[in-house]
Amino acid sequence: MxxxxxxxxxxxxxxxxxxxxxxxxxxxxxxxxxxxxxxxxxxxGSTRIIRHAYGEGSDYVPLVLRAQALWDELARESQTEIFHRAGVLNLAPDGAGFIANAVASTQKYALPCQVLSAAEVRAKWPGVAAPDGWVGVYEPQAGYLLSxxxxxxxxxxxxxxxxxxxxxxxxxxxxxxxxxxxxxxxxxxxxxxxxxxxxxxxxxxxxxxxxPVNPVRKIFSWHRAEGGYREEEGFPAFVVQLPDKTQYYGFPAIANELKVGRHDAGQPIETHEQRLPFGEFAEDSTEVSGFLRGILPGVGASLRGAACTYDMSPxxxxxxxxxxxxxxxxxxxxxxxxxxxxxxxxxxxxxxxxxxxxxxxxxxxxxxxxxxxxxxx
Known part of the structure; x- marks a missing residue:
């Protein structure tokens, strides 16, 4: 055939x-x-964030809006739970390229987003310790996919x-x-x-x-999170860039377990066998601990984790x-x-x-x- x-x-x-x-x-x-x-x-790994005010550049916005429409269509056609409109909070120091791009995307495509000061972020989500001088872009129509x-x-x-x-x-x-x-x-x-x-x-x-694609071993983990971090309490998915440009992402807690990971870093690998399980590297258990202490101080110890792979372009x-x-x-x-x-x-x-x-x-x-x-x- x-x-x-x-x-x-x-x-x-x-x-x-x-x-x-x-x-x-x-x-x-x-x-x-x-x-x-x-x-x-x-x-x-169950979940993936979908955000519309794209910090990687506004050129992505038409593609992600088409993708969102297709995900919604898939849910209807398959009668399967696909998308949670939990909202997404993008957070970074004022002037960071990531947050500037998110704001530019919002303005260029008239996205229904809110640009928030650090004080407004803390007031809306008391579990987020946004430092003064930071800016949040909140996307109420975004959320996460059940991958x-x-x-x-x-x-x-x-x-x-x-x-x-x-x-x-x-x-x-x-x-x-x-x-x-x-x-x-x-x-x-x-x-x-x-x-x-x-x-x-x-x-x-x-x-x-x-x-020019290089495989990288990545990890993510679930942490104990009680009070204020659940989707039903209005807590969103999030992407946070720190002043040193390290970037973290996460999801509202499900059954008091909040999933979080670091987007950058990871271990270069060449074979599937080198993608070792979570915990095989000493840094696995501490990769997100500093971020959690500083930005999500109410989130507790790691309960479990998993490894995946990124295919990185230059x-x-x-x-x-x-x-x-x-x-x-x-x-x-x-x-x-x-x-x-x-x-x-x-x-x-x-x-x-x-x-x-x-x-x-x-x-x-x-x-x-x-x-x-x-x-x-």
Missing amino acids: TYDLIVVGSGSVGAAASFYAAKAGLKVLAIDSGHPPHDIGSHH ENAVGAYVQLAEKAGCTQLFGQPATGIKHAAELVEVVTADGQRHRGRKVLISAGTWVKKLLPFL DEDFIVDTLPENRNVMFISGLSGHGFKFASALGEAAACFAAGKEFGVDLSRFRMSRFAVKMRP
């Missing part, structure tokens, strides 16, 4: 692409080395729409032909497609070794492009730890690519041409 689209890597972006392409009537094959949703990539629910919903809907799913079978190579592309799997089979999406996450360089912006030698092969990579919220829209973009249609959001910012890298299959 010849497929209209073969998706290599059916995590967040790949699962979304499989569904939207199959829903459009295309013949789709989804390949994954595991059985998504799973914990061997970057989509596990594993979302991937699972896309996988199920894609199958119902007719997508063929080959799970537990890693892709080992891409063979280029004049009009078709062959994807080779570990069992030796060759699968032919008119278009191919490579969304293989952390280990994408096994297929595209020229990509500038921490996404990489979305096609191979110059074969424009029928698209790759979406380098999501750099902030990509899940965009997965629905990036998946839709890949489905448009497969169908030969224009995607409604400009993705030119993410092309490979910004890097001095020689691309080759």
Whole structure:
């Protein structure tokens, strides 16, 4: 069989692409080395923040707004809990680039956000010890996604729409032909497609070794949090940048457990085996302790933790492009730890690519041409 689209890597972006392409009537094959949703990539750990006033730059806002609409649509279509409109608090010292970008995003796109002084932040959320001279941008329409629910919903809907799913079978190579592309799997089979999406996450360089993507081991942990930190008490998800530019994120407490992590830092790795479990590095247990003492002093000791992986690009912006030698092969990579919220829209973009249609959001910012890298299959 010849497929209209073969998706290599059916995590967040790949699962979304499989569904939207199959829903459009295309013949789709989804390949994954595991059985998504799973914990061997970057989509596990229950929750992911989705924010609209984007501290990484206002260019992201149209994409995240499209993603939000698609997440809401997914929840309705799958009858699955996907999104919690818990609000998001962005917090940093006045003048920090992160908070300046968030304010600029709010102004440029007329987002329904509130710009708050440190005193206003403390008054609204007494559990947040915002230092004087800091600024908060509160997004009441933002919140967090249930990541594993979302991937699972896309996988199920894609199958119902007719997508063929080959799970537990890693892709080992891409063979280029004049009009078709062959994807080779570990069992030796060759699968032919008119278009191919490579969304293989952390280990994408096994297929595209020229990509400037580096895997990093990351951790997150759950901490005891009682009184004032629960979603039902109005506590939001949050992203906080400290004066030294370290950045932390977290979620309102569920059952008195608040999840928190550090966005920067981490341990560079080269293989999945090097992604050691939480607690294997001495610094795992203390990575967020100073942040909690200073900004969330009411949050207690670590209860448990987990490890995941970021696929980091050099500038921490996404990489979305096609191979110059074969424009029928698209790759979406380098999501750099902030990509899940965009997965629905990036998946839709890949489905448009497969169908030969224009995607409604400009993705030119993410092309490979910004890097001095020689691309080759």
